[in-house]
Amino acid sequence: MRGEQRPVVAVYALGMQRSDVTRDDGTWVGLSLDVQDRHQPELCVLSAGPRLLVSQLSRPVLLAVVEEPLQGVDFWRTDGYRSFVPPLRADVGRALSGSLERWAHRFAQYLDDSPGSPLHEGRWLLSCESPLQRWRHADTSHAEYWSSMLVEGHPDGYIDWFLHSTSWEVLPLRPMPGPGDSRVRAYRKQVREGMLPPVLLWWVSGLDCHLILDGHARLAAAIAESIEPPLLQLHRTVSHDDLAARIDDAVGSYEYELARFAELRAIHGPTVPDGAVTAGPQLVRLLHDLHTAEQPTWAWPLPGGEGQWRRTAHEVTVGKGWLRA
Structure with a gap:
């Protein structure tokens, strides 16, 4: 039946099965990741009512408070996030250039093997298709569009659900580098050579936006060169x-x-x-x-509840007066 998507070509690894998801015409859509025997991951969302904490290897990465009545999210971003993807050398980019499918298998291996990954038991999709790629108006340049999709603010900021309803913006987990940054300049050269590695995004439903897991400098390079960045989007799907x-x-x-x-x-x-x-x-x-559809992101109860969240917020933002947390 035309348009149907189905997984084929399974690849097995310890604790995870990878399957290519294709359309009936053979068009590659992404990788289905069936993860087993992995409970709370090392990069996860912890919740205490409307207060959220994104933690990596027990380090606070992002503090967030969902504003009532569901208008948006106030956040405070720490400098604690570390990408689990090792630096991508130019020769690797050259070898895999033009193949999001091959990049997806490589990133899936990093997700499975590396500390600090958000994968836990269940079924995931690592897809080359993202709603972010469908909303740019023809009269808007790629630089303007992707700049507008970035959530601003460091260390604190606001995800505006009212103004950007269902637009699912992109929240960097560290400040975006400028166009003159040495890494950005190197990636701009790769953009012009057509070999830019993809940006890895994680859809987090509790924030109603995408977090950049890897590729801050690559996204900055794509914006500087005004091209559509190659993307791989990770999100939970219906369990196996x-x-x-x-x-x-x-x-x-x-x-x-x-x-x-x-x-x-x-x-x-x-x-x-x-x-x-x-x-x-x-x-x-x-x-x-x-x-392929997104399923809600799992959040684990924060040990100590709201009291622990407030203590963490006080330690992270001491002297800054953020939300009088």
């Missing part, structure tokens, strides 16, 4: 255990609709459509969502 049951439900609904239209045709004649025109595309959309 639930997937088969939900597919069965979707196919059952499709078959029910065809049977219903068949009964109507038996009564009223061939002028009644057979139902496939409406039920078929609906099934394709359901299967697409089951394989």
Whole structure:
């Protein structure tokens, strides 16, 4: 069925199974990552009511408070985040240039092997398709668009859910380097040579935005050169255990609709459509969502609750008066 996406070509690693997700025409969409035996990860979201803490290797990375009534998020970003992706040498970029599929397999290995990764048990998608790539107006340059999608502010700032409803901005986990930064200059050269490695994003539903896991300088280079940055987006999807049951439900609904239209045709004649025109595309959309749609990000209860969150906030922001935390 056209448009359907399905995983093929499984690759096994300790604790994780990787499967390529393709359309029925063979177009590569991303990697399905089925992770087992990994509970709370070393990069995770901890919650105490509306107060969130993103922690990496027990270091606070981002403090956040969801504003009532769900208008946005006040945040404080520390300097504690460290990318789990090792520096990408130019010869590696040259070898993998033009192939997001090959880059995805490499990043999947880093996600699986390296400390500080957000992967935990369940099913994930590492995809080359992101809604961020669909919203740029034709009259807006890539530099203007991607600059506008970056959440500003360091160390503190605000994710405005009201003004940017469903636009799912990009929140850097450290300050973005300027166009004159040595790493940015090196990546700008790779942009011009067509070999820029992708930016790795993590969709976090509790913040309603993407966090940059790796590629701050690469994104800055793409903006400086006004090109669309190559992206790989990581997010949770429907778990493997639930997937088969939900597919069965979707196919059952499709078959029910065809049977219903068949009964109507038996009564009223061939002028009644057979139902496939409406039920078929609906099934394709359901299967697409089951394989690729974002599922809410897991958050673990913060030990010590709100009191511990406030103590952490006080230690991180002492003397700054942030939210009088």
